[in-house]
Amino acid sequence: MNFPLFIARKINDSGDKTRKVSKPAIRIATFGVAIGLAVMIVSVCVVLGFKHSVRNKVIGFGSHITVADFMTLQSSEQYPIQITDSVRNALAKVKGVKHVQRFAYTQGILKTDDDFLGMVLKGVGPEFDSTFIHQNMLEGSIPVFSDSANQQKIVISKTIADKLNLKLGQSIFAYFVNKDGVRTRKFTINGIYETNMKHFDSQICFTDLYTTNKLNGWAADQYSGAELQVNDFEKLDETALNVLKSVKNKTDDYEGTYSADTVIEQYPQIFSWLDLMDLNVWMILALMVAVAGVTMISGLLIIILERTQMIGLLKAMGAKNRQIRSIFLWFATFIIGKGLLWGNIVGIGIILIQKYFGLIELNPQTYYVSTVPVEINIPLILALNIATLLICVFVLIAPSFLISHIHPAKSMHYE
Incomplete structure (x- = not known):
């Protein structure tokens, strides 16, 4: 039998109502641990949610890795690169790559009338992963864009629609200027x-690849590049290095040089x-652990x-000092455990309420999320x-040495 644990359980289960000082102290300590853990859970879950939400939006407009002409990645100009079926298949076989899709930009x-x-018009093909845009659609739908025919369809943002007072199903003219002059598309x-x-x-x-390629005056197999999605974002650098090795120092039939970012x-x-x-x-986290530790x-x-x-008895x-210290450390562990239980209930409860009801709103123009x-x-x-449990127990080891200074004879007269 573990003697310190047995005594600690007896003390914890006794619920001694005559202890008028320690009961409030225990409640305050439990409350400190609970609040500290709840704040830590909420903080971590909110920051993770915010980081991943913004990150996924940035990735949604492009991808994890972009394979394009070296000059395109080094400047704001668009230099076409040849992306044939064989190139796409080779990129898709790179370890860590989940999906490959072509794209082309034109301004x-x-x-x-007013x-x-x-x-920036982004042309995408039939292999385009529309999951991200689909999740953020307000009106209408995303067509299956073609790489061999002009569909004359476009997907625009609400920002653009509001500025130009455009509605779903409305026709609009677009003008493009290049070395061949001005081109108009409806x-x-x-x-x-x-x-x-x-x-x-x-x-x-967004529109189809065929239109953007024609507007840029590129060959049928030339594009701005290829976008690659990876299986694991945490291994992005490793996967990008594998992709770079597969395309480094390679040129296409039009003397374009492959590179990756x-x-x-x-x-x-x-x-x-x-x-x-x-x-x-x-x-x-440091502040909340400190609060929990001090209250304990x-x-x-x-x-x-x-x-x-x-203690004197x-x-x-x-009983040895080490055994008595263990009794109070076990007792403190029970208090910390109760605090952790309530901290989890409060922290996870707040997170679940926010997740499913979205009670706390933000200005999307500032924080990118509503x-x-x-x-x-x-x-x-x-x-x-x-x-939290380990740190709180660890910081209690030094105060527990107070027990060593308590003498049995003197303690009998202590009240």
Whole structure:
């Protein structure tokens, strides 16, 4: 039988109502641990949700890895690269790559009778993964875009639609200027999307690959590049290195040079901003653990002082200081466990309410999302529980040495 654990359980189960000082101290300690853990869970889940929401939106407009002409990736100009079926198949076989799709950009102007607006037309083919845009569609639908015929359909953002006062199903003229002069195309608005990413919503429109290639004056197998989705974002650098090895120093039939970039390299300012949030989380975790630790230390000291007679009696009966310290550490562990239980109930409860009801709203123009995004990560929540328990017990070891200074004879007169 574990003697310290047995005594600690008896003390914990007794619910001694005569302890007028230690009971409030225990409640305060339990409350401190519960609030600390709840705040940590909410903070971590909100930051994870926000980072992944913004990251997925940036990736949704492009992809994890972009294979294009070397000059395209080094400048804002568009240099075509040859993406044949064999190139696509070779990229799809690279370890870590999940999906490959072609794309082509061209710049133009949308014009109505009353106004005009510059935009970037992105041409996509039948292999285009429309999951992201579909999730953010407000009106209409996304057609299956062709790479061999002009469908005269376009998908625009709500930002563009509001600026030009455009409606679903309406026709609009677009003008494109290149070395061959001005080209005009008439499109029908097939869908309107909104992602709240102002940088993209204010300029990106979608149409078919065939149209963009013709507008750019490129060959049928020339495109701005290929977008690659990976199986695991955490292995993005490793997969990008494999892709770069497969295309490095290779040229196409038109003397274009293949190269590759990751989404992090293309939008470093956004991902640097997201990484700064990790520092905020670590600061919150440190502060909350400190709060929980201090309240537990205060509670333990009060409990030890109020049970001085019991400690003296145990010493008189032959109990060693180490055993008595273990009794109070086990008792503190029970208090911490109760606090962790309530902390999980409160923290996870708040997260679930926000996840399914979205009670807390944000300004999408500033934060890119309309409600506070949350993401429940069970392994991370378990890690927070374990870390909080271990740290709180560890900081109680030093205060527990107060027991060594309690003498059996003197403790009998202590009240």
